[in-house]
Amino acid sequence: MSNWSWESGVDSKTPWGGSEPRSVFDGASILLVEDDGDIRELLNTLLQMAGFETTACATAEAALEQLREQPFDLVLTDYMLPHRTGGWLLQQASDEGLIEATPVLVVTAHPNPPDVR
Numbered sequence: 001m002s003n004w005s006w007e008s009g010v011d012s013k014t015p016w017g018g019s020e021p022r023s024v025f026d027g028a029s030i031l032l033v034e035d036d037g038d039i040r041e042l043l044n045t046l047l048q049m050a051g052f053e054t055t056a057c058a059t060a061e062a063a064l065e066q067l068r069e070q071p072f073d074l075v076l077t078d079y080m081l082p083h084r085t086g087g088w089l090l091q092q093a094s095d096e097g098l099i100e101a102t103p104v105l106v107v108t109a110h111p112n113p114p115d116v117r
Helices: 037-049 060-069 086-095
Strands: 029-033 053-057 074-078 104-107
Touching: 029 037, 029 060, 037 053, 037 074, 053 060, 060 074, 060 086, 074 086, 086 104
Parallel strands: 029 053, 029 074, 074 104
Antiparallel strands: none
């Protein structure tokens, strides 16, 4: 996990609001979990352009291994993944104490994911 903090706020020099190509997110680490290669590549590129350091995985199992190896500032996961769901990933990571203070964002087209709280 980096020294970056969500409380550091956004300034006018971000890619969204200013002319400088830098971001207050520089150094923040994101674990990106998306099985669709095109979407994963797009999100990875956009997040890196915004200043995030990203680690991208295609499966919940691979993402769990990454969480066991290092902490992240944010977990961004798809819900529908091959073999296991994003909900399974978050439950396993939570049970192992890997994401206790880590913000998580689950993205899905599923109307009511049953195992996401």
